[in-house]
Amino acid sequence: MNAPVILDRRRVLAGGGALIVSFSLADAFAQDAPAAPTPSLPGSLKTSPLLDSWIRIDADGSITAFTGKAELGQGFKTAFQQIAAEELDVAFESLKVITADTRLTANEGYTSGSHSMQDSGTAIQNAAAQARELLVAEAARRLALPAESFRTENGVVIAPAGQRFRYGDLVARDMLHVQARPKSKLKGPATFKVMGQPVPRVDIPAKVTGGAAYIQDMRLPGMVHARMVRPPSYRAQLMECDTSTVEKLPGVVKVVRDGNFLAVVAKKEFQAIKATRALSAAAKWQETASLPKQDDLLHVLANLPSQDQTIFEQGNASVLGQKTIEATYTRPYQSHGSIGPSCAVAQLADGTMTVWTHTQGVYPDRQGIAEMLRVPPASVRCIHVEGSGCYGHNGADDAAADAALIARALPGTPVRVQWMREQEHAWEPFGPAMVTKLKASLDDNGAIADWNFEVWSNTHSMRPGGAGSMLAAQHMAQPFAVPAAKPIPLPEGGGDRNAIPIYKFPNAHVVYHFIPDMPVRISAMRSLGAYHNVFSIESFMDELADAAGADPVAFRLKHLEDPRGRDVIERAAQGFGWQKGQMAPRDRGYGFAFARYKNLAAYCAIASEVEVERETGRPRLVRAVAAVDSGQVVNPDGLINQIEGAIVQSMSWTLYESVTFDDTRITSIDWQTYPILRFNSVPDSIEVHIINRPGQPFLGSGETGQGPAAASIANAIANATGKRLRDLPLTRKKIKDAIGA
């Protein structure tokens, strides 16, 4: 898959011998002028409205679907293939999907926010449906019959009298080079053949047989291997570095230095690593103590200057609370922790810098790299190739910039860079630390009368767009400044994502304290602020239910109107066997939590059973039962896989994980110093119930489980121990201290 086939979009679109027929049927679609953004179009057709940005059919009948999104291991490449096959009425196997590439695919920004299905999936679905309509119209035109009397089947348009037209025979060169219409004749869910089926993932066979499946597996002719020598801490300055010894080491091709940017290139990979060790020893850095106190993040964040904004306000003076409780929740910096350190391959050839990267955004990455190299974006091409799972903005973009900067120094030669473990751990932009303060009152009937929620957080995205977001550009002798942080606007939000309660309260007040200063390098991590905000809200809902003497599930339903939300809560509770007044066995506890991701995407409720070992405080998730409503389901097994993964990953964040640092350096630099879940703590079972919504919009599922899983586990720990823990992660030591107290 990773052969560096340089396709040119123009050549691709011209097709190989596609039939050219004159027709006017596409008049309703056709617009010669370049398409302007069209808000009324579905999904990413809004910004890329031409059908052939999404679907291409060649005269030989081969079909390609294009997406500007990047496969990150979520499996959407398979889902997109299902969608395209369904709406085109062709066999699943008869088409292929090309993912993010600045020369071939639409600009869909980042692959983030659980947007892939709703943006790209929706665009492909509608483009495929409209392409099929155009093919039918062409067949109808040829026989001078009404299009309504034709049908399609397996890549063929069939006339009322049985004449058959292969799609490849009907297609004309510019047939699909037309603007999409706002409405498509989508298939009815009852007729789906491919969508809704648990089609096996297209990428798994290569991954389990040693095929070339990742950017790490790319081998271009003449490729050399580079390794970085990163500064030992954020603000360190390279004072001196005698490179003469390193340059004489076996296999060394070049030492690249540009200010604080230091790298070595060798013919073979292990030669590069050995040379890196020597170069690292030769480099003399001056460090500055600039990091905050890791064990006092509550005060660190509360004392940084903030921009405060009330983001939700609701009042009903007639409802008064009688019993008030308050709580403060904190989350540390946490690591994406990709198993494979970031990697990129770059080559400067014929005036174009081509960068193969596992970035989440090929177009923004291209922008940043072009700015760093001081060349026009058109002379940089970024091609997405799968990497190890990233779960947000990890080192991928930085590695891409590293490779580009080194490749510029070696024109013509493909350069592969892979970070070492300690570099990924120390330099990736972490998930930001957060603080939430909650206060609420119950009325005489045990209902919430007023609700106050405040959250303190950095932004949750420092992704490229400009060069200054990338380490290489920050470290150059003429550095690019880190861009000023901006909050991500609601309704999606960043630090305030899911800060507004989905429950209905007579009085509610929500404040976002946005903190522009970033003492620790941060950016987007799976679900952004929703992880901590949902953890806080859903923990506090249990505290309030307890104060009201109510069952946690009944208490949630009492405050929730949204019928789809109620459905997932009831399904999860039922699947778990949740009973009012239930008593867990000794040292076990039951917990429940619910959220609708961003209050506008997928719904997820999770019930869990946790066991706590009294002697050590060690918690273990024994079982979890989830219910999810992600709209129309395309691949139920893919959806289940995402939710299972969300629960397990969020459990790891919630029970074990925090980035550590002293006043100068990040000190969690490997899996010993940043421990995550291992197999001895894997649950006995995870059950995922899907509530399918045929014909409803895709809602995406990649992040909906993170917050509910955290709170469900925290609530189960509280249920097991009688002690409420509010400071993430909920480690065995904290639990032991709480139950021993």
Add this chain to the structure above:
Amino acid sequence: MMTLKVNGRDHQIDADPDTPLLYVLRDDLKLNAAKFGCGLGQCGACTVIVDGKAVFSCVTPLLLLEGKQVTTLEGLGSIEAPASIQRAFMEEQAAQCGYCIAGMMMRAQALLQKNAKPTDDEIRSELEPHLCRCGTHMRILRAVHRAAHLMQTADASSVQRSAQ
């Protein structure tokens, strides 16, 4: 120059004796399955089988491998003719990003070669050195159980064939 036996074939390797096996497999032999994860023996992504035992190839220098049999995931089967363990992982769809999976499969394979019917606890304990960040653990466990079953079925049918 040293002779290294990988997946049943002898290879002449021109690399320093301190070179970890991982780089020989990836860089000299162009094999993809063994992955660089940490270089520290902490994550298991680089695991291969040496003389029947699962080892971290990232911390096993070439000089220790003279005369030994190295097996990588490529040596077990292919897309066209997958081994039982590979079939099992496909059938259970036991991957998300999949970066850790090849290493997991090699340790599971080594386990199943010496213990054809491991209990769930034995599988969990065996896989303890391996990290998965996507949270695919439940499927990985199911896939190892399925592989055990497939291997037994395959053994039984080959016994039947040879008896006929």
